[in-house]
Amino acid sequence: MSGRIPVAGPSITDREVAFVLEAVRHGWYDQANAFQERFEQAMAKHVGLPYAVSLPSCTSALHLALLALRVGPGDEVIVPDLTWIGSAAPITYVGATPVFCDVDPVTLCLTPQAVEACVTPRTRAVISVDLYGAMPDYAALRALLWPKGIALIEDAAEAIGSTRDGVPAGGWGDLSVFSFHGSKTVTTGEGGMLLLRDPSLHATVLTLREHGRVPGGRLFWNEQVGFKYRMNGISAALGLAQLGRLGELVALRRQLWTWYRARLEPHGLAVNPEPPGLFNSVWMVTTLLPDLPKETMIRWLIAEGIDSRPVFYPLSALPAFEAWPSAQQARQRNRVAAQVSAGGINLPTAPVLSEAQVDRVCARLLTGLSTLRRKAA
Numbered sequence: 001m002s003g004r005i006p007v008a009g010p011s012i013t014d015r016e017v018a019f020v021l022e023a024v025r026h027g028w029y030d031q032a033n034a035f036q037e038r039f040e041q042a043m044a045k046h047v048g049l050p051y052a053v054s055l056p057s058c059t060s061a062l063h064l065a066l067l068a069l070r071v072g073p074g075d076e077v078i079v080p081d082l083t084w085i086g087s088a089a090p091i092t093y094v095g096a097t098p099v100f101c102d103v104d105p106v107t108l109c110l111t112p113q114a115v116e117a118c119v120t121p122r123t124r125a126v127i128s129v130d131l132y133g134a135m136p137d138y139a140a141l142r143a144l145l146w147p148k149g150i151a152l153i154e155d156a157a158e159a160i161g162s163t164r165d166g167v168p169a170g171g172w173g174d175l176s177v178f179s180f181h182g183s184k185t186v187t188t189g190e191g192g193m194l195l196l197r198d199p200s201l202h203a204t205v206l207t208l209r210e211h212g213r214v215p216g217g218r219l220f221w222n223e224q225v226g227f228k229y230r231m232n233g234i235s236a237a238l239g240l241a242q243l244g245r246l247g248e249l250v251a252l253r254r255q256l257w258t259w260y261r262a263r264l265e266p267h268g269l270a271v272n273p274e275p276p277g278l279f280n281s282v283w284m285v286t287t288l289l290p291d292l293p294k295e296t297m298i299r300w301l302i303a304e305g306i307d308s309r310p311v312f313y314p315l316s317a318l319p320a321f322e323a324w325p326s327a328q329q330a331r332q333r334n335r336v337a338a339q340v341s342a343g344g345i346n347l348p349t350a351p352v353l354s355e356a357q358v359d360r361v362c363a364r365l366l367t368g369l370s371t372l373r374r375k376a377a
């Protein structure tokens with residue numbers, strides 16, 4: 001590693017190397033799907049949902065979730081305004097309208113009140129994001145959505161290892177999705193997983209993943225036009241090895257979080273909260289600078305050899321969505337998303353960092369805060 005302090009990345013041990021080598025050597029012929037099946041079974045067990053489908057990304061998992069639910073043109077899907085575009089783009093792939101909802105100032109996740117304000121007779125689903133490892137009050141969200149027949153899709157891309165009221169991230173949705181991108185707590189390089197409760201939705205997803213061929217059915221016989229959305233065995237082997245270390249991987253992140261809290265909270269900078277009922281796997285350590293634009297601090301840290309990231313821009317403010325009428329309404333309504341985004345930064349949370357490196361990040365951040373504030377005054 002160079003002298004720079006990286007913002008995100010994996011923890012790789014001999015276990016991962018051994019699993020991947022095994023897949024490269026033996027994951028062919030009658031073993032071509034062995035690691036994918038083992039990884040799917042392990043994820044289903046971890047999350048507590050009966051079906052798991054491994055995929056090339058979390059974005060493709062959301063795409064298939066919406067297709068399986070038959071969400072399409074004329075339908076609305078509620079999504080937090082403050083999230084990565086991967087949570088919302090699939091809504092447009094199926095021709096539906098994303099409705100950008102405001103978030104809670106503490107968890108940065110949806111609240112039942114904010115969701116209720118966005119529900120219309122056209123609402124078919126809510127994609128609820130477990131942002132940076134935090135999770136919303138899912139019992140309350142379910143109580144709002146289920147009587148209305150609105151599907152709850154849990155986007156747990158960033159939250160593997162978190163729990164809310166004792167239920168693992170991904171365990172609350174009717175359908176749930178995970179990302180195994182290289183920055184995530186569990187990685188496959190690139191990859192994703194869709195978890196489901198309903199056997200017929202599961203069967204639909206398996207067919208859509210195989211170019212519209214019913215798995216096990218006639219070879220080269222496609223019932224419909226589908227997608228090429230399979231995970232490869234080498235990636236699955238890496239994911240399976242990582243999942244076996246989940247407790248350790250979460251502990252590494254929580255150790256970083258503890259070091260950051262001890263250094264930043266005495267200076268009035270709160271880092272990822274853990275309200276009652278939440279066990280936070282802290283995908284990215286996040287702090288909100290009360291009176292400084294995040295870009296100014298990010299530039300300061302870059303000059304100090306430290307990489308950081310901006311908290312997501314509200315989706316409704318991005319050029320990708322700004323012309324949508326639903327984005328125009330969201331920009332008027334979503335005060336919390338706008339405010340949190342303005343001063344929010346993610347601090348280095350790579351699991352390979354040492355306490356001395358966290359020390360350096362915090363020292364440079366605090367010096368930067370006082371210097372930059374003085375300059376702005």
Ligand SMILES: Cc1ncc(COP(=O)(O)O)c(C=O)c1O
Pocket residue numbers: 056057058059060083084086087129155157158178179180181191192
């Ligand atoms: C909240 C959230 N949803 C969806 C995605 C999309 O995941 P992927 O890159 O695996 O498609 C990400 C990825 O970073 C994410 O953070």
